[in-house]
Amino acid sequence: MAKLYFKFGAMNSSKTANALMTKFNYEEKGKRVWLIKPAIDDRDGIETIKSRIGLQATAQVIQKDDSILDLCPIKEIDVIICDECQFLTESQVDDLRIIVSDFDIPVLCFGLRSDFLTHLFPGSRRLFELADSITEIKSICRCGSKATVNARFDEEGNIQTTGDQVLIGGNDTYEGLCWSCYHRMINEQLKRK
Ligand SMILES: [Zn+2]
Structure with a gap:
């Protein structure tokens, strides 16, 4: 059974690098990855995702009003990886949940837990509610404690x-x-x- 994964971390916890390494691992096994990223402005189409350690890949940009169920090339992919998943809408997370369970396609979401005022992002809240697997990508504060x-x-x-x-x-x-x-x-x- 495929699972919906939520891998969250604070800023600069190498979430994007983790997302791109995961993509690489799947592709090395011959799996087809659909890399997506929610838009935070109205840029559309394809965007290059870059991590600070130099990895990069092109992702399909998902607009706020897009249905992921409509956009998803379900027959042509084996796995979905989403970067910046905190910016997904609730209904887009619901779409991903359906894709995991109805089509047995694993979905791995990487993003922030909370905003600059410590409140959950809508996409992150929905992922906490629906994900099968929730893991923290840890990073440290300037004092050495875990950054949250x-x-x-x-x-x-x-x-x-x-x-x-x-x-x-x-x-x-x-x-x-x-x-x-x-x-x-x-x-x-x-x-x-
Ligand atoms: Zn601190």
Whole structure:
């Protein structure tokens, strides 16, 4: 029986590298991989997915209103790998669940658990609800503890505590932190003001 996998991690936990290595492993065994990535803006078509360690591959971009069931070339693939799966809609995760169970095609989703305010992304929430297998790709905070929070910093290096869940075209940067460091840095920032 195929399974729906959710492999989550914080920013810079090499999720994309893991996704691309998984793709390589399947292809080495002669399996056909459909690599997909949800759009966060309205770019469409094919996009190159790059990991920081240099791996890259082309993925089909899934728009917010797309039905994965309609788009999926089910007869031509053996496995689906999704990068940035936190940006899937709930109904797209439902589509993947159906593909796993009705067509016996494994689906591996790689993405973030939560946003810069520590709340679940909609795609991640649905994956926690529906996945057969949930594993954490671990990475560390600057203090050495496990990173669980994805802090968003502005150009001046201030942690953002308000704003949209998905920010397009900003110059902000993200860093995986443990919750204690995240909390302490916000408090220190408040004291300075
Ligand atoms: Zn820390």
